[in-house]
Amino acid sequence: MSNQHPLDQTLKLxxxxxxxxxxxxxxxxxxxxxxxxxxxYGGVIAAILLKALLQNEKHKGDPLSMTINxxxxxxxxxxxxxxxxxxxxKSSQHWNLTLxxxxxxxxxxxxxxxxxxxxxxxxxxxxxxxxAADTLKPLPTTGMPAWVANYDMRMIKGLITLQPGHQSDDSxxxxxxxxxxxxxxxxxxxxxxxxxxxxxxxVRKQQLVPTGTITLTTYFHATQDELVxxxxxxxxxxxxxxxxxxxFSDQTGHIWSAAGELLVSTHQLxxxxx
Amino acid sequence: MSNQHPLDQTLKLxxxxxxxxxxxxxxxxxxxxxxxxxxxYGGVIAAILLKALLQNEKHKGDPLSMTINxxxxxxxxxxxxxxxxxxxxKSSQHWNLTLxxxxxxxxxxxxxxxxxxxxxxxxxxxxxxxxAADTLKPLPTTGMPAWVANYDMRMIKGLITLQPGHQSDDSxxxxxxxxxxxxxxxxxxxxxxxxxxxxxxxVRKQQLVPTGTITLTTYFHATQDELVxxxxxxxxxxxxxxxxxxxFSDQTGHIWSAAGELLVSTHQLxxxxx
Numbered sequence: 001m002s003n004q005h006p007l008d009q010t011l012k013l014x015x016x017x018x019x020x021x022x023x024x025x026x027x028x029x030x031x032x033x034x035x036x037x038x039x040x041y042g043g044v045i046a047a048i049l050l051k052a053l054l055q056n057e058k059h060k061g062d063p064l065s066m067t068i069n070x071x072x073x074x075x076x077x078x079x080x081x082x083x084x085x086x087x088x089x090k091s092s093q094h095w096n097l098t099l100x101x102x103x104x105x106x107x108x109x110x111x112x113x114x115x116x117x118x119x120x121x122x123x124x125x126x127x128x129x130x131x132a133a134d135t136l137k138p139l140p141t142t143g144m145p146a147w148v149a150n151y152d153m154r155m156i157k158g159l160i161t162l163q164p165g166h167q168s169d170d171s172x173x174x175x176x177x178x179x180x181x182x183x184x185x186x187x188x189x190x191x192x193x194x195x196x197x198x199x200x201x202x203v204r205k206q207q208l209v210p211t212g213t214i215t216l217t218t219y220f221h222a223t224q225d226e227l228v229x230x231x232x233x234x235x236x237x238x239x240x241x242x243x244x245x246x247x248f249s250d251q252t253g254h255i256w257s258a259a260g261e262l263l264v265s266t267h268q269l270x271x272x273x274x
Numbered sequence: 275m276s277n278q279h280p281l282d283q284t285l286k287l288x289x290x291x292x293x294x295x296x297x298x299x300x301x302x303x304x305x306x307x308x309x310x311x312x313x314x315y316g317g318v319i320a321a322i323l324l325k326a327l328l329q330n331e332k333h334k335g336d337p338l339s340m341t342i343n344x345x346x347x348x349x350x351x352x353x354x355x356x357x358x359x360x361x362x363x364k365s366s367q368h369w370n371l372t373l374x375x376x377x378x379x380x381x382x383x384x385x386x387x388x389x390x391x392x393x394x395x396x397x398x399x400x401x402x403x404x405x406a407a408d409t410l411k412p413l414p415t416t417g418m419p420a421w422v423a424n425y426d427m428r429m430i431k432g433l434i435t436l437q438p439g440h441q442s443d444d445s446x447x448x449x450x451x452x453x454x455x456x457x458x459x460x461x462x463x464x465x466x467x468x469x470x471x472x473x474x475x476x477v478r479k480q481q482l483v484p485t486g487t488i489t490l491t492t493y494f495h496a497t498q499d500e501l502v503x504x505x506x507x508x509x510x511x512x513x514x515x516x517x518x519x520x521x522f523s524d525q526t527g528h529i530w531s532a533a534g535e536l537l538v539s540t541h542q543l544x545x546x547x548x
Contacts, residue, residue: 064522065489065543067341069384071361071368086372086382087345092488094345096370096382098360108360108370110343110382112488112543117521120548122478124445125516171398204396214366214386215339217491219524219543221517242399242528243495243536247391248338250493250539252526254516262517265524267541269339269386269493274394 005183006033006150007192010044011051013081022058022085029078034147039074041147042213043195047188049097049109052081054187060093061115062224063187067217072106074099091115116223127256130156133176133234151196152180154234158203171200171251174238182232187220190227193235193255194218194266200241200251201272211272214248222263233258239266247271279457280307280424281466284318285325287355296332296359303352308421313347315421316487317469321462323371323383326355328461334367335389336498337461341491346380348373365389390497401530404430407450407508425470426454428508432477445474445525448512456506461494464501467509467529468492468540474515474525475546485546488522496537507532513540521545 010031018024028048030040046068053059080100087094092114099107136154158173159166177196179189199211239253248271255264284305292298302322304314320342327333354374361368366388373381410428432447433440451470453463473485513527522545529538 067384067489067491069368069386071363086379089345094343094382105360108368108384110341110384110489112343114522119518119521119546120479121519122443123517123519124443124514169396169398205394215341215384215491217341217489217541219541221519221522221524223520240398242539243395243397244393245395245397245495246497247393248388248495250495252539252541265516265526265541267491267493267526267539272393 005179005181007179007183007189010034011048011188013048013052013055015055016080018057022056022088024056024083026052026055026081027078028081030074030076032076032146034150036145036147041195042070042216043192044147045074045099045107046195046216047192049081049099049107050111050191051188052083052097053095053111056083058085059113061113063220064112064114065217065219066109066111066191067215068107068109069215070107070213072104074101074106077101123262125254125262127236127260128174128238130174130236136176150180151177153177160198160202160206162206162208164206167206168204171203171241172238173197173203176234177237178232178234184232185227185230190222190255190264191218193237194253194264196237197239197251197253199270199272200249201244201274205274209272209274211270214269214271216266216268218264218266220264226257226261226263229259230257235263247273279453279455281453281457281463284308285322285462287322287326287329289329290354292331296330296362298330298357300326300329300355301352302355304348304350306350306420308424310419310421313349315469316344316490317466318421319348319373319381320469320490321466323355323373323381324385324465325462326357326371327369327385330357332359333387335387337494338386338388339491339493340383340385340465341489342381342383343489344381344487346378348375348380351375397536399528399536401510401534402448402512404448404510410450424454425451427451434472434476434480436480436482438480440480442478445477445515446512447471447477450508451511452506452508458506459501459504464496464529464538465492467511468527468538470511471513471525471527473544473546474523475518475548479548483546483548485544488543488545490540490542492538492540494538500531500535500537503533504531509537521547
C-alpha cells in the first residue's frame with residue numbers, strides 16, 4: 001500500500017455488487033491527499049468514476065468521452081459508485097454513473113467507450129511553442145490545497161500572484177504538468193489532469209473568490225499506444241475562458257503529449273462569486 | 275397547427291406521467307421536416323429533450339449546460355422522454371434524461387439549470403469580423419437533407435463543394451444562421467442551432483462520408499433578456515475540429531448574438547468513416 005502512487009491509492013475501488021446487464025456498484029474513499037478548498041479535487045472525482053468503468057466487467061474498448069456533473073460537494077467519507085451500461089453497441093458502449101455519499105447522489109456522469117479503429121487522421125490544433133519543462137522551475141506547493149502537491153507543474157502563463165496590478169484581460173493558463181511522483185500515464189490519470197487548471201476567475205481578478213466546476217466534459221483523442229509512448233513525461237496543458245457572465249464562466253482546454261499529439265480536449269462550466 | 279413554426283410543431287410534447295419527485299415523462303414525434311441523412315437532425319433531438327425539461331412542472335431557472343449522448347439512430351416513430359430531477363439545490367437543478375423509441379433507450383442526456391444572478395462579467399472571445407448577413411446569399415437547400423430548409427444559412431467559410439481541389443487543412447465553418455421562417459430565439463431553438471455546422475470531415479475531405487455526432491455538450495451563456503434582444507435576427511456561428519484520429523474528431527463551436535454577445539459554447543465528438 002505505502003509503495004503505491006497516491007493516485008492509485010485514491011482510485012482504489014472494491015466491487016460491491018454486479019448483475020448480468022452490466023450494472024455494477026463499487027465502494028471507495030477519496031483520500032485527503034487529493035483535497036481541494038472544499039472537498040476533493042474535481043479531477044480525481046472524475047478519475048475515480050472512470051476507474052469504476054474500467055473495473056466494470058462488461059466494459060469494452062477505451063474511453064472516448066466523459067461528462068461529469070458536480071451536484072453537491074463531497075467529503076472524505078465512503079463513496080458508492082453505480083455504473084449502468086445503458087446501451088451496448090457493436091463497437092461502442094454508453095454508460096451512466098452516479099456517485100453517492102452519505103446516502104445522497106452527489107455526482108452524475110455519462111461516458112462513451114469505443115473500440116479503436118484506423119482512419120484518416122490529422123491534427124489541426126498544434127502544440128503551442130513554449131520553453132522546455134526542464135528550463136522552468138516547479139510551482140511551489142506551500143499554502144496550496146493538498147491536491148496540488150501530487151502534481152509537478154511548470155507554469156508558463158496565467159500565474160496567480162494576488163497582486164491587483166497583475167489583473168489581466170486574458171484567462172489563458174499554460175503549463176507543463178505531470179503526476180508527482182512521476183507515474184506512467186493512463187486514462188484515469190489523464191482525466192484527472194484535465195481539471196488541473198487553476199480557476200480562470202483567480203487569474204482574471206487576481207483574487208481568491210468562491211468558485212467550483214459545475215460540469216466537466218473531456219474528449220479523449222489519445223490511444224493506448226500514445227499513452228505508453230508518453231510514459232511519465234510532462235504534458236503540455238492550456239486552457240482559457242470564453243465568457244464570464246451571471247456568476248458562471250466556461251473553460252476550454254487542451255492537453256498535448258511531449259511529442260505534440262493532442263491527447264485531450266476538455267471543457268467545463270464554472271461557478272464563481274465575484 | 276399549420277400556422278405554427280415547423281420547430282414548434284416538432285417540439286410538441288404531451289405529458290404522459292408525473293410524480294412528486296420531479297420525474298415526468300413525455301410523448302412526442304420528430305417530424306420528417308427535420309430529417310437528416312439517417313434519422314432526425316441531432317440539434318432537434320437535443321432541443322426536444324430541453325423542451326421536456328422546460329415543460330417539467332418542477333423545473334426552475336434557465337438552462338446552463340446540457341449534454342446529449344446519441345446511442346442509437348432514431349426514426350419518425352413516437353418517442354418517449356423520461357426526465358428525472360436528480361438533485362434540487364437552492365439555486366440549481368441537476369437533471370437526467372432518456373429518450374426511448376421502439377422500446378429501447380436511444381439517447382441519454384443530462385442538464386444543469388440555474389437561477390440567474392448578477393456578477394462581474396467579461397467576454398474574452400470576440401465575435402469574428404465578417405461581412406453582414408444581408409450582403410450574403412442564402413445557402414441553396416436543394417438536394418440537402420430536409421432539416422437544412424428550416425434554416426436560413428449565409429456561409430462565410432467552410433463551403434462544401436465536393437471538388438477535390440477545395441480540400442483544406444482548416445475545418446473552420448463560419449456562417450450567419452437563423453430559423454427559416456424567422457422565429458424569436460429561445461433556449462430550445464438556440465440549442466438546435468448549436469448543432470447546425472456541416473460535418474467537419476466533409477469540409478476537410480470535400481467528400482460525403484458516413485459521419486454522425488456521438489455526444490454534444492452545450493453551455494448557455496445567454497440570458498433571457500439577451501434572447502429577447504436577439505429576437506429573430508441572424509446569429510453568427512463558427513466551429514472547428516482540433517484532431518481527427520481513429521475514426522473520431524472533436525468540434526468546438528461558438529454562437530454570437532447579432533450584438534456580438536457570446537450566447538453559446540458548444541462541443542461535440544463526431545464519428546466518421548474515411
